[in-house]
Amino acid sequence: MDPLLSEFDSFVRTRTPALLRSAYLLTGDQHLAEDLVQSALARTHRSWNRLHHSGNAEAYTRKTMYHLQVSWWRRRRVPESMPGDLPEPRGGGSAPDHAHQTSLRLTLRAALAKLSPKQRAVLVLRFFEDRTEAEAADLLGVTVGTVKSQTAKSLARLRAVAPELAELYVLEGSTR
Amino acid sequence: MNDQRLRLDLTALADEVTSVDLRDRTLRTSRRLGIQRAVATSAAALVLIAAATGTALAIRPNQSPNPLPADTPSVTASPSPTRSPSPTPSTSTSEVPGAPPSGGSSADTSAGQFGKLFYGPAEVTGAETSNLRSWRPGSNPVRLLALPEIAFKGNVGVSSDGQRVAWVDNSNDLFVSDADGSDKHLLRSDVDPYCITAVWSPDGRQLLFRELKATGGSGRFGVLDTRSAEKTVRWWSSEPAACHALWSADGQTIAMNTDTGVTLYGTDGTKRRVLPGFSPDGWRTNDVVSLSPDGSRIALLRHKAVGDAGDVARDLRVNVVLDTRSGKQVTLPLGGRTVRQVYFQSDGSTVVRVQAGSGYAVLLVDEDGKKVSETAEPASLKDMQILAAVG
Numbered sequence: 001m002d003p004l005l006s007e008f009d010s011f012v013r014t015r016t017p018a019l020l021r022s023a024y025l026l027t028g029d030q031h032l033a034e035d036l037v038q039s040a041l042a043r044t045h046r047s048w049n050r051l052h053h054s055g056n057a058e059a060y061t062r063k064t065m066y067h068l069q070v071s072w073w074r075r076r077r078v079p080e081s082m083p084g085d086l087p088e089p090r091g092g093g094s095a096p097d098h099a100h101q102t103s104l105r106l107t108l109r110a111a112l113a114k115l116s117p118k119q120r121a122v123l124v125l126r127f128f129e130d131r132t133e134a135e136a137a138d139l140l141g142v143t144v145g146t147v148k149s150q151t152a153k154s155l156a157r158l159r160a161v162a163p164e165l166a167e168l169y170v171l172e173g174s175t176r
Numbered sequence: 177m178n179d180q181r182l183r184l185d186l187t188a189l190a191d192e193v194t195s196v197d198l199r200d201r202t203l204r205t206s207r208r209l210g211i212q213r214a215v216a217t218s219a220a221a222l223v224l225i226a227a228a229t230g231t232a233l234a235i236r237p238n239q240s241p242n243p244l245p246a247d248t249p250s251v252t253a254s255p256s257p258t259r260s261p262s263p264t265p266s267t268s269t270s271e272v273p274g275a276p277p278s279g280g281s282s283a284d285t286s287a288g289q290f291g292k293l294f295y296g297p298a299e300v301t302g303a304e305t306s307n308l309r310s311w312r313p314g315s316n317p318v319r320l321l322a323l324p325e326i327a328f329k330g331n332v333g334v335s336s337d338g339q340r341v342a343w344v345d346n347s348n349d350l351f352v353s354d355a356d357g358s359d360k361h362l363l364r365s366d367v368d369p370y371c372i373t374a375v376w377s378p379d380g381r382q383l384l385f386r387e388l389k390a391t392g393g394s395g396r397f398g399v400l401d402t403r404s405a406e407k408t409v410r411w412w413s414s415e416p417a418a419c420h421a422l423w424s425a426d427g428q429t430i431a432m433n434t435d436t437g438v439t440l441y442g443t444d445g446t447k448r449r450v451l452p453g454f455s456p457d458g459w460r461t462n463d464v465v466s467l468s469p470d471g472s473r474i475a476l477l478r479h480k481a482v483g484d485a486g487d488v489a490r491d492l493r494v495n496v497v498l499d500t501r502s503g504k505q506v507t508l509p510l511g512g513r514t515v516r517q518v519y520f521q522s523d524g525s526t527v528v529r530v531q532a533g534s535g536y537a538v539l540l541v542d543e544d545g546k547k548v549s550e551t552a553e554p555a556s557l558k559d560m561q562i563l564a565a566v567g
Contacts, residue, residue, distance in 0.1 A: 009199055017195040024193035025186060038198045042205035046347055047366075067370060068346075105192070108185050127179060128186040141371040141394050143417045145435040146462070 008048050012041055015058050019065065025124045026069045028113055040065035066121055066139050104165075111162035119154035126151055289548060290314075290540050291521050291567035292338045294355075296328035298561040308332070308341065308355065309560065312567075313538060313551035321357030330490055331373040334564040335380035336425065336522060340402075342374035348388050350374060352402055363407055368394050371419040373490060377443075378427045378522070397445055412445030420490050422467040422474070425522040429471030431500070436460040440471060440500060453503030463491040466565075467500075468520040474500050475518035492561050494518040497526075509539065509547040519565035527565045534558070 016037060023033035044051060044061045051057040112120055118140070125136040126147075137147045158165065295309040295317070306328060308320040320341075323332055327343035334341055334355070342352045342363075350367040353360035364385070367374075371394050372386035381403050387395040397412040418432035418439060429448070430441045437454025438461060441447055451474065453459055459478050466475040475494045494517050497506040508515060508528055516536060517529040524543040529536050535558045540548040 012199045012202055013197065016198050020193050020195055021190035025190055030193060033193055034196060034198065034201075038201045038205055041198060041202040042208075043347055045202060045206040104185060105189050108189055112189075123182075124186065127183050128190065130183075138394070141368065142419065143435055145456070149436075149456070 004048060004052060007052050008045055011044075011052075011057055015061070016041075019058075019061065022062070022124055022129060023065060023069070025112070025128055026066075026117070026120055028109060036065055036069055039068055063139050066125075067141065069117055069121065107162050107165050111158050111165055114161040115154055115157055119150060119157060122147060122150040123154050123158070289523075289525060290527060290538070290551070291565045293519075293527065293538070293562050294320075294334045294338070294564040294566070295557055295560040296323075296332065296563050297325075298559055308563075309557070310338065310355065311554065311557060313540075313549075317554055317556055320355045321353060326369055328563070330370045332563060333374040333376050333383070334566055335376045336378050336566050337380050338564075338566040340376070340380060342376065342383055342402075344369035344374060344385075350383070350385060350400075352383070363400060363402060364409075372397065372421050372432075375421045375423050375430075377423055378425045384421055384423060384430065399443070410444075414445045414447075416441065416445060416447065420462075420464050422464055424467045424471040425469035425520070426471070429467065431464055431467045431471070431474055433462055433464055438464055438474060438476065438500075449501075451498065451500050451503055453498065463493075465492050465494050465517070466519045468526075469522055469524055472500055473506055473520065474498055475520070492517060492563065507545060509541060509545065511547075513537075517562045519562060521565055521567075527562070529553075529562055 019037045019040070020033050023036045024030065027033045027036055040061045043064050044057055047060065048057070051060055112123070115123070121140060122136060125131040125139060126133070131139065133144050133147045133151075137144045140147065142150075290313045292310050292312045295311065297306045303325070305322040305324055307322050308328075309317050310320055311317040323341075323343055324345050326346050330344075332341060332343040339355060340352055341355050342350065344350050344367050346369075348366050348369055349362055350364045351360060352363055363383070366388045368386040368388045372384060375384040376382070377384070377399070381401060383400045383402055384397065385400060386397050389395040394415075396415060398409040399412075400407055400409045416432065416434065416439070418434045418441075420433045422431045423443075424430075427443065430443055430445075431438055431451075432441065434450075436456050437459075438451040439447060440449050440451065454461060459480065461476045461478045463477045464474060465477070468474070475497045477491050477493050478496045478498075494515060496515075497508060497518055498504065499506060508518070508526075510528070510530055513530040513532065515528060515530055519527045521527060525548070526541040528539040528541055530539060532552060535555055536553045537550055538553060539550045542548050
């Protein structure tokens, strides 16, 4: 096999799970997440000659993924909803905890669906991927100021659309 | 809100996704992208060959089914990237051949002072590509080349003479072609498709762009000489944290969105001044649309801090024209209607698009701010937005 292709295969298979997790939070849907990651990986493949020795292939793929998702259109003009079918929750645990966690995910998932793609992206970058404001700005192609304002708005929006979630976070946070 | 709790919940939510092997699908998509690029390149080559044999109009590929506009020059017989005028095709130029101009409710006969307006879809269409259109009040709309949606959404630019179009595609490749799709060239790869749009210099020779770094971040600003054999680039020595550039018709000023407002730069990236009136807690703008020929006025979408900070992609709606020195609002003769878009023309006049019934009308406003004429847009442009006003 072509060594370059072999390298790319390895990259795809090792990094897809992590990319899919972010993509799932961005899209809220298994199939949309797969499509998004696949599209980003395909563009990485087109540039693999340049990227494979740079060590930046994943950064490039993530940047492409965020651009494809966030900027694909000015989404705020387009009615948008996350698909309604929830996959079966995973993991075990006691029944009450399981129900509680499932309920929490449902609520958070519904709340995320009410954010704009950019607001979701900022939250995913800052609170799921633990990116700094500068890193998030670089990935989204916006200024740090925009990331700051978008983060604040995203959190405010999250509190507004899911007050029960905000209360839960505040309550649990205050006991720590 | 407890940030740590949010982190944990996002992690739990991400656990719902099922990991799958995307290797084969990825390679198929990559091949499709490669084929699309190869077809585009081959199509451009075919046009040149056909033009050399005098049959360009008969077999020009990648064409819309509609005829070419009369004022769009066809390609030359030379394989050189430079172009020269050639006889215009004798075919009809309108979307409805033989039909009278639609929307022809011009208030007077001075509609000829309008430049040519270029349009693209205003909303997501679901199609992979859409056609650029042009319309000059008093005539019929003309369908031009097909472009990927990312170009309409984020970066397509029309040269000041309306002849050349530049855009960045989904693979971050910067292309240029004639407005009818002929003479297409790949100018450069790894170009940022969102932050800095492909901005033409007033002489239609250079393009301001921003490179995409290997890490995926936005890199240097460059001014590419589209007519040089080597496609030489003059790199700026600075990298302003700025997006969405406009280049004034006098060639002296570049305006860009910075932080919450607008900053004016020289053509080498030297910062000149900040447009007053914007602040994190007051007025903001994330989208600039048109800059007057001398850089003294700017049309943009302004909003309060509580509003949406905007997407990475540009928004070409306009709700205000501002004096770039004082920050004061410039009054437009709207007749009580809502302004939707504004474009400054190189002769100092302004094209103002307003809501008119279920569609739109365009006003021609002179340098003194007086309305010269008004024309209703054809209904076929109702779902489109103006991308440029040239000529």
